[in-house]
Amino acid sequence: MKTLLKTTALGLTAMVMFAQCGPEKTEETTEEMVVEDAKTPTLTMVWETPATLTTCESVLYDKSSGNLYVSNIEGSPTEKDGKGSISIIDKNGTIVNQEWVTGLNAPKGMAISDGKLYVTDIDELVEIDLATAEITNKYPVEGAEFLNDADAHDGKIYFTDMNKGLVHVLDGGAVSTISEGNTSINGVAVASDGTIYGLDGSGLKMINADGSSSMINSTVTGGDGLIILGDGNYVASRWAGEIYFVSGDGETLMLDTKAEESNTADIGFIPEENLVLVPAFMKNKVVAYKLDY
Numbered sequence: 001m002k003t004l005l006k007t008t009a010l011g012l013t014a015m016v017m018f019a020q021c022g023p024e025k026t027e028e029t030t031e032e033m034v035v036e037d038a039k040t041p042t043l044t045m046v047w048e049t050p051a052t053l054t055t056c057e058s059v060l061y062d063k064s065s066g067n068l069y070v071s072n073i074e075g076s077p078t079e080k081d082g083k084g085s086i087s088i089i090d091k092n093g094t095i096v097n098q099e100w101v102t103g104l105n106a107p108k109g110m111a112i113s114d115g116k117l118y119v120t121d122i123d124e125l126v127e128i129d130l131a132t133a134e135i136t137n138k139y140p141v142e143g144a145e146f147l148n149d150a151d152a153h154d155g156k157i158y159f160t161d162m163n164k165g166l167v168h169v170l171d172g173g174a175v176s177t178i179s180e181g182n183t184s185i186n187g188v189a190v191a192s193d194g195t196i197y198g199l200d201g202s203g204l205k206m207i208n209a210d211g212s213s214s215m216i217n218s219t220v221t222g223g224d225g226l227i228i229l230g231d232g233n234y235v236a237s238r239w240a241g242e243i244y245f246v247s248g249d250g251e252t253l254m255l256d257t258k259a260e261e262s263n264t265a266d267i268g269f270i271p272e273e274n275l276v277l278v279p280a281f282m283k284n285k286v287v288a289y290k291l292d293y
Helices: none
Strands: 002-012 026-036 042-048 056-061 068-072 084-089 095-104 107-113 116-121 124-129 135-140 147-153 156-161 166-171 174-179 188-190 196-200 203-207 213-217 226-230 233-238 242-247 250-256 268-270 275-279 286-292
Touching: 042 250, 056 268, 056 275, 068 107, 068 275, 084 107, 084 116, 107 156, 116 147, 116 156, 124 147, 147 188, 156 188, 174 196, 188 226, 196 226
Parallel strands: 056 107, 107 147
Antiparallel strands: 002 026, 042 286, 056 068, 068 084, 084 095, 107 116, 116 124, 124 135, 147 156, 156 166, 166 174, 188 196, 196 203, 203 213, 226 233, 233 242, 242 250, 268 275, 275 286
16 A cells, blocks of 8 residues: 655745845645555465375474475374374475374474474474484473474474473483473474574463563464564464464464364464465365465
8 A cells, every 4th residue: 555645845936136026936846755554464375285184283394305294193182092194295285295204193393403303292202314204212201291382493492381381492312391381382483593482372472591481472372383584573373263473563363264164273484485384284284375574
């Protein structure tokens, strides 16, 4: 949208150097200035996969290979039933390998570091070799109840326990807790400078070095997936079917699929294409949307 602002300039006529000249005159001129209004962030659907990714919870883009990894719960989100899997799709939404890794329980959030894919699986963090698709390690988390989202930074894997309100980190093969008291925390993302952000029952927050938190947005509560765009801008999803653009100016609801009962779970992102990747959970598919902001 464009707004026209009018400005008025007063031009003085040259003085006529004759004794009989009359009083000085002025002349009004009008100019138009074009001011661009702030753009409203939008999402436009680009593609969707076939509906065979059973209970897909999370999608993660691997820039080094161009692969998109999708975690499929398939069974119960809390039971160790061995039904869970990881699929691979390409950047056009084609399913490359439906059963790249099988035998998991209820895989959810994923992160990539040093040639390994890490996925939360109820009460443990599972390590998978990207080159061979072999499970190379499992890191049990004592007392864990519902491990959920994950992200990686500088060789460390950060992940959440939604039921217990905790943020954990895997560092050097050992798991420790770095933040407590984050009610129903789900989404976690780490910025390039190492700053940790989370989505919990109170909204979007920054996790401080001492484990405390600073609130960024208290409207988008109970969020699921989180994308850090930079310059104070974020994209956050709510599982029920909402995706928001969050900035210092507030939040904009860009997508609402609740009426269609199409969930918006742990979203991923392809930065070079500005594509937001949405696992639609019970609809058993991933949908890609072009982000314009």
